[in-house]
Amino acid sequence: MIRRILSIAGKPGLFRLVSQGKNMLIVESLQTGKRTPAYSHDKVISLGDVAIYTTGDDMPLPQVLDKVYAHAEGKAVDVKAFAGDAAVRDYFREVLPEFDDDRVYTTDIRKLLSWYNGLIAAGFTKFTEEMATADTPAEEK
Numbered sequence: 001m002i003r004r005i006l007s008i009a010g011k012p013g014l015f016r017l018v019s020q021g022k023n024m025l026i027v028e029s030l031q032t033g034k035r036t037p038a039y040s041h042d043k044v045i046s047l048g049d050v051a052i053y054t055t056g057d058d059m060p061l062p063q064v065l066d067k068v069y070a071h072a073e074g075k076a077v078d079v080k081a082f083a084g085d086a087a088v089r090d091y092f093r094e095v096l097p098e099f100d101d102d103r104v105y106t107t108d109i110r111k112l113l114s115w116y117n118g119l120i121a122a123g124f125t126k127f128t129e130e131m132a133t134a135d136t137p138a139e140e141k
Contacts, residue, residue, distance in 0.1 A: 001124075002047050002048045002061075002062050002065075002127055003046050003047070003048035004016055004017040004046075005017075005030070005046070005047045005048075005119070006025075006027060006038070006044050006045065006046055007044070007045045007047065007115070008027070008042055008043070008044050008045075009042065009043035009044075009045075010042070010043075011036075011038075011042075013029055013030060013032075013118055014031075014047070014115060014118045014119065014122070015027035015028060015030065015036075015038070016028045016030060018035060021037075023039060023040045024037045024038060024040065025037070025038040025044065026038075030118055030119070030121070030122040031118065031121070031122075047061055047062070047115065048061070048062065052064050052096065052104060052108075052112070053099065053100035053103040053104050054096070054098045054099050055098050055099075055100055056098060059096070059098075059099075061115075061127075062127040062128040063127075063128055064095075064096060064112065065112075065115075065116055065119065065127040066127050066128050067095050067096055068095050068112075068113070068116050069116070069120075069125065069127070071094060072116075074120070074125065075120075076116075076117045076120050076121065077091075077113050077116060079110055079113045079114065079117070085106040088106055088110060088113075089101075089106060089109065092109045092113075
């Protein structure tokens, strides 16, 4: 399911892919439920395709979101409550100690936490499990 969740440059929030047309996608806002088109010239990113740089292999976003969910005990993270960039980085270091400090910018962390809050508000609780079931083909009989 997380593969069908999209971020569209220039549009706030996250969107669920509803349908595909010839030169556009029909998406539904997770916040408002309003359906709008996303055209071929829009920069559209599936959350299932995003990864976070770590000191080892890159970690897929669904795994990072599961770690944030466990650390925040299933609650939204108040990003505005952090005193500054150092506090945001310290919080993320508690969640994912092996993230690459040089290649992961504070704006990336803030965006990730914003996506997490949007997904929690939309009712998501298991990110990797939902990704696995969405990617698994149906059993043939």
